[in-house]
Amino acid sequence: DTGVSQDPRHKITKRGQNVTFRCDPISEHNRLYWYRQTLGQGPEFLTYFQNEAQLEKSRLLSDRFSAERPKGSFSTLEIQRTEQGDSAMYLCASGGRGDQPQHFGDGTRLSIL
Amino acid sequence: DQQVKQNSPSLSVQEGRISILNCDYTNSMFDYFLWYKKYPAEGPTFLISISSIKDKNEDGRFTVFLNKSAKHLSLHIVPSQPGDSAVYFCAASDSGTSYGKLTFGQGTILTVHP
Numbered sequence: 001d002t003g004v005s006q007d008p009r010h011k012i013t014k015r016g017q018n019v020t021f022r023c024d025p026i027s028e029h030n031r032l033y034w035y036r037q038t039l040g041q042g043p044e045f046l047t048y049f050q051n052e053a054q055l056e057k058s059r060l061l062s063d064r065f066s067a068e069r070p071k072g073s074f075s076t077l078e079i080q081r082t083e084q085g086d087s088a089m090y091l092c093a094s095g096g097r098g099d100q101p102q103h104f105g106d107g108t109r110l111s112i113l
Numbered sequence: 114d115q116q117v118k119q120n121s122p123s124l125s126v127q128e129g130r131i132s133i134l135n136c137d138y139t140n141s142m143f144d145y146f147l148w149y150k151k152y153p154a155e156g157p158t159f160l161i162s163i164s165s166i167k168d169k170n171e172d173g174r175f176t177v178f179l180n181k182s183a184k185h186l187s188l189h190i191v192p193s194q195p196g197d198s199a200v201y202f203c204a205a206s207d208s209g210t211s212y213g214k215l216t217f218g219q220g221t222i223l224t225v226h227p
Binding site: 043055098107 | 117119147149154155156157158159162202204208209210211212213214215216217218219220
């Protein structure tokens, strides 16, 4: 399978705990995106990397959120001190040339108890 | 502020007929538009895109129409098949390409009845 891979698929945690998600993009893609999707809504942009450089961050990305892509390959998204409102599907996408669409993984569903 | 809106939460059509999904946007800087399809427990899958320099793009059963003056786009699926039943999202970019962030609508649930 050469698509975008996300791990874990589902994470259940207690409020106040830290969580980390991983995304492995399509190997030849240099762009990597994180989105968040809540029930009944479309995906909302969080942040975007070109290789290892983080180029844009949404205002949705509070101080509790951090994303990294240290070697320009896989990326991690960490949420510290989770809150009930963080419960959502976290989607990763990757992209190659600009005339090619962003390709999405199947997401990590975060449930906060 | 919802810059991309899909005002129909759901659409039901008969197999073989045409499905028309609509999308409106408010940001005049948007110049590249995409449609994605999403099945339950899967990520969105790209369907078709259109640049603002065009008013129509066609790929098999899928055609996207863009009316820039009305800030409106639509996706036509003909003929519709039961396997097309999914949530459809329109998305917009202001970079002229799929670089940078995409702004999504809320989605329309399409149900195609046999």
